[in-house]
Each structure stands twice: as structure tokens, then as C-alpha cells.
Amino acid sequence: xxxxxxxxxxxxxxxxYYRYLKYLFTSGKKKVSSADLSEAVKIDSxxxxxxxxxxxxxxxRGYGYDVEDLMNFFSRQLNQEQLTNVALVGVGxxxxxxxxxxFQGQNSIRISAGFDVKEDLVNSxxxxxxxxxxxxxxxxxxxxxxxxxxxxxxxxxxxxxTDRLVEAGIKGIMNFTPMRLSVPDSVRILNIDLSNELQSxxxxxxxxxxxxxxxxx
Amino acid sequence: xxxxxxxxxxxxxxxxYYRYLKYLFTSGKKKVSSADLSEAVKIDSxxxxxxxxxxxxxxxRGYGYDVEDLMNFFSRQLNQEQLTNVALVGVGxxxxxxxxxxFQGQNSIRISAGFDVKEDLVNSxxxxxxxxxxxxxxxxxxxxxxxxxxxxxxxxxxxxxTDRLVEAGIKGIMNFTPMRLSVPDSVRILNIDLSNELQSxxxxxxxxxxxxxxxxx
Numbered sequence: 001x002x003x004x005x006x007x008x009x010x011x012x013x014x015x016x017y018y019r020y021l022k023y024l025f026t027s028g029k030k031k032v033s034s035a036d037l038s039e040a041v042k043i044d045s046x047x048x049x050x051x052x053x054x055x056x057x058x059x060x061r062g063y064g065y066d067v068e069d070l071m072n073f074f075s076r077q078l079n080q081e082q083l084t085n086v087a088l089v090g091v092g093x094x095x096x097x098x099x100x101x102x103f104q105g106q107n108s109i110r111i112s113a114g115f116d117v118k119e120d121l122v123n124s125x126x127x128x129x130x131x132x133x134x135x136x137x138x139x140x141x142x143x144x145x146x147x148x149x150x151x152x153x154x155x156x157x158x159x160x161x162t163d164r165l166v167e168a169g170i171k172g173i174m175n176f177t178p179m180r181l182s183v184p185d186s187v188r189i190l191n192i193d194l195s196n197e198l199q200s201x202x203x204x205x206x207x208x209x210x211x212x213x214x215x216x217x
Numbered sequence: 218x219x220x221x222x223x224x225x226x227x228x229x230x231x232x233x234y235y236r237y238l239k240y241l242f243t244s245g246k247k248k249v250s251s252a253d254l255s256e257a258v259k260i261d262s263x264x265x266x267x268x269x270x271x272x273x274x275x276x277x278r279g280y281g282y283d284v285e286d287l288m289n290f291f292s293r294q295l296n297q298e299q300l301t302n303v304a305l306v307g308v309g310x311x312x313x314x315x316x317x318x319x320f321q322g323q324n325s326i327r328i329s330a331g332f333d334v335k336e337d338l339v340n341s342x343x344x345x346x347x348x349x350x351x352x353x354x355x356x357x358x359x360x361x362x363x364x365x366x367x368x369x370x371x372x373x374x375x376x377x378x379t380d381r382l383v384e385a386g387i388k389g390i391m392n393f394t395p396m397r398l399s400v401p402d403s404v405r406i407l408n409i410d411l412s413n414e415l416q417s418x419x420x421x422x423x424x425x426x427x428x429x430x431x432x433x434x
């Protein structure tokens with residue numbers, strides 16, 4: 001695994017496989033075929049087999065996969081045994097919805113600190129999570145050893161916040177603003193741009209005949 | 218355009234190009250080079266040139282692109298002149314944040330109806346948007362000729378709601394639940410699975426050396 005290069009698209013599907021395997025395990029299932037897995041996660045079985053091939057032989061052809069073994073394998077891959085604490089910068093409407101949601105059902109991820117400037121929020125505890133003043137950003141990121149942060153501030157502040165986070169040691173940013181952020185190559189950005197996504201969907205619906213279905217997920 | 222097949226990845230980048238061109242136009246810029254465009258939208262210029270090539274000659278090599286022409290071209294592609302009304306099913310925390318956000322700055326998209334079962338929401342107007350009882354779903358989707366809907370209900374209800382939406386004529390669904398939905402081939406699904414996305418980001422941060430950077434956006 002350490003030596004093998006995994007395509008980004010494969011890496012993105014791992015949580016999906018893991019979640020379904022956990023569901024099967026909880027339901028008492030012992031074996032799963034790649035056809036059943038394919039039907040449940042809506043990814044064609046050739047892609048699933050190719051994804052799994054990056055991790056070596058995970059099952060025997062014709063016998064299906066052992067649910068518990070496979071679940072445990074992906075659990076280790078995804079570091080499920082260890083809680084990853086995440087910082088949330090910006091506690092507006094989106095930020096609050098994220099706090100409330102707090103990645104339930106993903107036992108391994110938790111927003112454990114929020115940052116904002118609003119007087120009525122700062123130094124309070126919201127949905128069980130302490131909200132700090134943005135002035136304390138660097139100090140708390142270092143003290144709590146955050147590596148991943150979510151940015152849900154107004155777009156105009158996003159690059160400044162990003163620079164401060166990177167300087168403080170953040171390695172991955174989930175960006176809910178519509179801005180594209182500049183970061184060093186060592187930092188990962190995941191853009192969740194809801195306007196763009198919805199606009200693309202509308203475009204797909206309107207021009208469905210002229211879009212190549214080259215990407216399944 | 219009608220005869221040409223556009224890759225899905227290209228279609229997904231169009232809103233990004235359009236938004237930046239609109240910004241340049243508003244700032245009074247007349248010309249933009251593909252290098253400047255590349256720097257602003259964080260997409261390499263080879264990809265930009267390839268994307269643009271699907272739409273024929275949009276600029277002359279070495280002269281850069283005419284900002285207004287290009288903006289107008291993408292505006293037509295993205296059907297910006299016409300408002301697309303979108304239905305929101307489920308007005309919980311995520312739903313409310315979406316209502317508040319309501320794709321501001323995208324003049325062409327608006328959530329114009331919400332659906333829920335909660336007594337205190339039904340028949341009220343929230344952020345300027347009427348909230349109907351879920352029992353009125355089919356009737357309102359047909360009456361208001363919705364083609365695109367956002368699902369932000371608890372996961373257990375998602376497939377049932379999807380079936381009802383599809384039956385009523387919906388062609389595109391933005392899915393905020395963690396469930397994978399079954400729909401006919403003619404219906405487009407866009408999954409916004411925040412847990413999965415964040416888990417992938419954490420995976421990327423932890424194994425950054427072993428992920429192939431095969432996908433830029």
C-alpha cells in the first residue's frame with residue numbers, strides 16, 4: 001500500500017465501500033458478491049474489481065468477498081479506529097448545519113472546534129462544540145493539532161483564512177466558499193461548490209443527449 | 218453543440234469559467250489569456266484549451282479571449298437568461314441552510330418551493346419561499362413544472378421521495394442524503410455526500426504520497 005499509487009477516483013470511493021460493508025456486517029451478512037456490492041453502491045462491478053485490485057487480492061473469484069475481512073481492511077485504510085478532529089471556520093447558516101450534522105454515523109470524524117467573530121457565538125458551546133474567536137485560530141489549531149479544516153466564511157475572507165490555516169499547519173481544507181484557494185502543493189483542497197454543482201446538474205438535465213457519461217460517480 | 222459530445226468533467230467546469238468571466242467583465246477587463254484564466258480558476262491551461270475546443274474556436278492563439286464574447290457564450294450554454302426553479306424536499310438543518318443560501322450570485326437558479334411534514338413549517342413562508350406539506354409533492358411538482366429537486370430528508374425516506382419525484386416528472390436530483398438512489402437512466406443524480414467527501418480528504422491528507430493526482434478539479 002505504501003508503495004502503490006492509488007487513483008484519486010478510487011480513493012474517493014473507499015468510504016462508500018466501507019459504509020456499505022459496515023451495514024452488511026451489522027445485518028449479519030458473511031459474504032458479498034461484487035454484483036451485489038455493485039447494485040448497492042451504484043458503481044459498476046468492473047470499476048469495483050479494478051479499485052480492489054490496487055489493494056491486492058481481497059477475495060476469491062466466484063466466492064465473493066468476506067464481509068468482515070473486507071470491512072476491517074477498509075476500516076484500517078480509512079483509519080476508522082482513530083478519531084480525526086476537524087476545525088470549522090465560519091459558523092453561519094452552512095456552518096451551523098454542519099455542526100448539527102457533525103458527520104453522524106462516521107464515528108471517526110468530528111468537528112471539535114468552531115471559529116467565528118460574532119459576539120453572541122464566541123466563547124459559547126454550540127451542539128456540544130466550543131466556538132472560539134477567529135483571533136485564536138492559529139493558537140488553537142496548533143494546540144489541538146488540527147490537520148483538517150472546513151472553511152464556511154464569506155468568500156472575501158476565504159484566502160486570508162486559508163493562508164492563516166496553512167501557516168498554522170493545516171494539511172487539508174474542505175472549502176464551502178465559491179472562491180478557488182491558493183495553497184502550497186503539500187496542502188489538499190476539496191471544493192464543495194453547491195452553486196456550481198447545481199448549475200452543472202441543470203446543464204446535464206437540459207443537454208442530456210450531448211454529455212458523455214465518462215464518469216460514474 | 219447539439220451534435221457534439223461533451224465530457225462530463227468539461228460540463229462541470231463551465232459554471233466556473235462563466236463565473237470568472239462575469240467577474241472580469243464587471244471589472245472592465247476586455248481580454249483574458251488562458252494563462253490568467255488558468256491561474257484564477259486553478260485549472261491547468263491545457264485542460265482549459267481542451268475544454269474550449271469542444272465548443273469550436275472561441276479565441277485566437279496568442280491574442281487571448283474576448284471577455285464579453287466568451288462570457289456571453291457560456292451564459293447561453295448555461296441558460297443564464299432563464300430562471301430555473303428548483304424544489305427542496307426536506308427543510309431540516311441542511312435544508313434551511315440551503316434556503317438561506319439559495320444560490321445567491323447565481324441569478325439563474327432559485328429554490329422556489331420547500332416540502333416538509335413539520336406542522337410549524339408547513340404553509341409558512343421561509344426566506345421568501347413557500348413550504349408545502351409533503352402530501353402536496355406530486356401536485357406542486359406538476360403545477361410548477363419543476364424538473365430539478367434537492368433531497369435533504371432523512372436517509373430512510375430518500376428512495377420513496379425519489380420515486381415520487383421521478384413519477385411526477387423530475388429529471389435531475391441533487392441528493393444530500395448518504396443513500397445511493399435508484400432511478401431510471403433518464404434521470405440524473407448528483408450526490409453531495411459530505412461525510413464521504415470529508416473522509417476522502419482525510420485519507421488524501423494521511424496518504425498523500427500514495428494518491429495519484431489524476432484529477433485536477
